[in-house]
Amino acid sequence: SYELTQPLSVSVALGQTARITCGGNNIGSKNVHWYQQKPGQAPVLVIYRDSNRPSGIPERFSGSNSGNTATLTISRAQAGDEADYYCQVWDSSTAEVFGGGTKLTVL
Amino acid sequence: QVQLQESGPGLVKPSETLSLTCAVSGYSISSGYYWGWIRQPPGKGLEWIGSIYHSGSTYYNPSLKSRVTISVDTSKNQFSLKLSSVTAADTAVYYCARHATTVTTGWFDPWGQGTLVTVSS
Numbered sequence: 001s002y003e004l005t006q007p008l009s010v011s012v013a014l015g016q017t018a019r020i021t022c023g024g025n026n027i028g029s030k031n032v033h034w035y036q037q038k039p040g041q042a043p044v045l046v047i048y049r050d051s052n053r054p055s056g057i058p059e060r061f062s063g064s065n066s067g068n069t070a071t072l073t074i075s076r077a078q079a080g081d082e083a084d085y086y087c088q089v090w091d092s093s094t095a096e097v098f099g100g101g102t103k104l105t106v107l
Numbered sequence: 108q109v110q111l112q113e114s115g116p117g118l119v120k121p122s123e124t125l126s127l128t129c130a131v132s133g134y135s136i137s138s139g140y141y142w143g144w145i146r147q148p149p150g151k152g153l154e155w156i157g158s159i160y161h162s163g164s165t166y167y168n169p170s171l172k173s174r175v176t177i178s179v180d181t182s183k184n185q186f187s188l189k190l191s192s193v194t195a196a197d198t199a200v201y202y203c204a205r206h207a208t209t210v211t212t213g214w215f216d217p218w219g220q221g222t223l224v225t226v227s228s
Binding site: 054101 | 143145152153154155158166167168169202207209211212213214215216217218219220221
């Protein structure tokens, strides 16, 4: 089965750039999607197909994907960006797969 | 604006069947897209359960496939989840979501607010 690996936690200073990684075997050959989940709320799609932002998602959110690592980048981090972030891909053996999630703390 | 709302019992006994329904508003299920179920045990990550097309075509998480049935009722614009032989490990917040798919990928947007289902006697 296909597995996605995310760091448990990432910290970023207010106004700086946060980078959250998602590792997987040759993940660069797949499309990666990212979700933001704030406490007590449902997940919200922030990036789809590696680097596309749904309407309403700030330009501060961007994504990239190459080799064995996909990255969600949050520029000019704000207190409101504190949340859990999950990556997700489709794989032929396991269909839809989520990473374990990363807790982003804005200091 | 598409909205999804889960409903169903919040408490299910071990070995029984969990049943949930997701009502969709602002979009006709018959117009397209897959529609999916995802769950999240308390304090843990997300797990995809399965998805269904308006035609009734389904695909499931292999790890849950033997216990899962997802169905659709286009007349009521809703779809449903049944998970049989539940145990405490099935305690989770259950979300429904619209599942956009292409030939090689799929993503979930938007999501319902989620409903907590506890498995306990």
